[in-house]
Amino acid sequence: MSKRILAISILAIASFFVACEDEQVTPQVVQNQAIAPKSVPIVQVDPFTAPAEPVVTAEQAKRYVKASAALVELGVTWSKKIEEASEGEKVQILDAYNVARDQLCARIGLAGIAEYNWITEVALPNPRNIPFFEAAGLKR
Template sequence: MSKRVLGKKILGITFLAVASFFVSANLVACGEENEAVPEMQSQSQAPRSVPIVDVGVFNAPASSVITAEKAKLYAKASATLVELGFRWSERIDKAPNDEKVQILNAYNVARDQACARVGLNGIAEYNWITSVAIPDPKNKAVFESVGVKTAN
């Protein structure tokens, strides 16, 4: 299995894990509302981890050559996305079919946030690096210097 395919599978699993977290938190909040708990109270009891990070629109650069700093951010984002995938995969597997789409949507948001938190411009930049910068032979030394193996 190629690293590109493996990376895409890892991203998929990561997306699923993040999405399930958001859906689970939403279901808990909905259950509290059904028990006649005021809305303000259920919102204050909802788990809060970190504030949402603004993710701008990613515009692919003219050149596919990447800096060592971007390669480091990519490696860090990869590790984060693997962890997200691990955490969300079980939730997605156990979810009823009618909830899986909601979970996947939330997981996509979480992947975008994870990439933004490490310094990339969301999952769009991560995907661009995966599909364009890593395959470019000019970037091989830069990626390998930060511990990312390339196929070229």
Template sequence: MSKKILAISLLAIVSFFVSCSDKQPEAKAASQVVLPQSQPIVPVLPFTAPAKSVITVEKALIYAKASNGLVELGAKWSERIDNSKDYEKIQVLNAYNVARDQLCARAGLQGGIAEYDWITNVALKNPENKLAFEKAGFKVK
């Protein structure tokens, strides 16, 4: 999937330079499309669950940042997923999963969404992490 994103990015860059070298300034101004600036792909490392499920306050803060970002990302993508045609849904969902992985990695979870899921399903349930999560702004039962 990352090769496809890289290929699309390269095509966008090449088309930008081709359109910039056009000798007709009047036509160029009318037809030029401004592309959003893309961020470089962040490497997501394979995640292996640690032997102990105790995390630091810093990791809980990173988790909180990723959690907030994932909520916003989900809101932005949900309409796109709902409105996509049946044959596009798998591609849109795959792109959404890549976006979730990238968001988590950018927040500081090097294992991407897999690390986020491990914290959600394992570390959050460990009573030894209660203080760390509370310092990160979570209410833990």
């Protein structure tokens, strides 16, 4: 789990620096982004509404663990693309990466990255959920 958190943290920090690095966007970059094809989600991402109780089911815990591992792998792949991209392409790649994260979580059965984030921030720390996450293979 700590490797996953480290990888996600590195990606978040890298995306911050990439976003802050190019303060002066040239008109050519803006024009190229405007004509570039936009990412279109392939699967339906259901809207997520946080439940009243911060408790997950055993099935949600399994999906979360599966999504965690897949998001780490996705992050590694996309970070290489970001490193190799030109300055004008980095914003597009980061946008596509966000769509890919949402799609990955939806394909696994979560309501996109929104449900994944809710589980990470709210449900995971709840002691009532520990048996579900342990049964799903999550190690603390």
